[in-house]
Amino acid sequence: MAPDIGSTEAASPKMLATTLPPIIAVVNQKGGVGKTTTAINLGAALAEIGRTAEAIEQWQQTLAFDPENGNAANNLAWVLATSPDPTLRDGAQAVAYAKRATEVPGGDNPLVYRTLAAAYAENRQFAEAISAAEHAKQLAQATGNSALVSELDRCIELFRQQRTLRELYQSSQKPS
Numbered sequence: 160m161a162p163d164i165g166s167t168e169a170a171s172p173k174m175l176a177t178t179l180p181p182i183i184a185v186v187n188q189k190g191g192v193g194k195t196t197t198a199i200n201l202g203a204a205l206a207e208i209g210r211t212a213e214a215i216e217q218w219q220q221t222l223a224f225d226p227e228n229g230n231a232a233n234n235l236a237w238v239l240a241t242s243p244d245p246t247l248r249d250g251a252q253a254v255a256y257a258k259r260a261t262e263v264p265g266g267d268n269p270l271v272y273r274t275l276a277a278a279y280a281e282n283r284q285f286a287e288a289i290s291a292a293e294h295a296k297q298l299a300q301a302t303g304n305s306a307l308v309s310e311l312d313r314c315i316e317l318f319r320q321q322r323t324l325r326e327l328y329q330s331s332q333k334p335s
Contacts, residue, residue, distance in 0.1 A: 194224065195221055195224070195225045195228060195231075198217045198218070198220050198221040198231070199217070199218070199221055199228070199230050199231055199234070201217050202214040202215075202216075202217030202218045202221070202231070202234060203234065205217060206234070206238065211238055211242060211244065211247055212247060214234070214238065215235060215238060215239075215247065218231040218232075218234050218235045218238075219231075219235065222235070227263050228263070229259075229260045229263035229264070229265055229266050229271065230260075232256045232257070232259040232260040232263070233256070233257065233260040233270070233271050233274050235252075235253075235256045236252075236253045236254075236255075236256035236257035236259075236260060236274045236275070236277075236278050237253075237274045237277065239252050239253035239256065239278070239281075240253035240257070240274065240277040240278040240280070240281040240323075240324065240325070241277055241281070241323075241324055241325040242325070243325065248281060248325070250278060250281035250282030250283070251282055253274075253277070253278035253281055253282065254275070254278040254279060254282050254284070256278070257271070257274045257275035257277075257278040257279075258275065260274065260275075261275060267298065268298065269295040269296070269298035269299040269302070269304065269307055269311075270295075270307075271295075272291050272292070272294050272295035272298060273291075273292065273295045273307075273310075273311065273314065275291040275295075276288045276289075276291035276292035276295060276311075276314060276318070276324070277314075277323070277324035277325075279291055280317075280318050280322070280323045280324050281323050281324070281325065285318050285319075285321055288314075288318040289315055289318045289319065292311050292314045292315045292318060293311075293315065295307075295311050296308055296311040296312070296315070299311060313327065314327070
């Protein structure tokens with residue numbers, strides 16, 4: 160419990176953390192790419208602490224002022240495809256955002272194609288999910304990312320069983 164107003168007792172940081180709502184303040188100057196970078200990073204931070212709906216809002220804002228932002232599109236697609244919260248999942252929207260992420264410069268990337276695979280699976284398009292995951296695996300092999308290759312093998316097997324990626328990652332928002 161916080162000390163009474165006028166009390167000389169100091170509030171401990173732990174006490175303040177449990178009694179005060181979290182406040183996030185961002186100050187940014189006009190121009191440059193700071194607005195986009197800030198919104199993307201804030202979205203990632205919010206997702207990391209479990210404030211996924213707010214993260215989605217940040218990434219949607221990013222796409223509103225930077226429609227070609229592949230990071231925001233990929234992040235949105237991932238969350239919409241893999242969220243353990245059924246009120247946040249939307250397979251069709253996940254596919255649309257993931258396709259958008261593959262079409263921007265840098266989109267031919269194994270992590271982006273893993274997201275596309277997850278989105279297809281969430282949308283019950285398992286043949287397309289397998290194809291996207293196999294492409295991601297080829298890209299990961301070309302870069303020597305053996306951990307991702309192994310993960311994609313597990314994903315492909317899951318999709319062959321007509322199961323979604325969120326079933327594999329039920330305990331976390333994003334795999335490492």
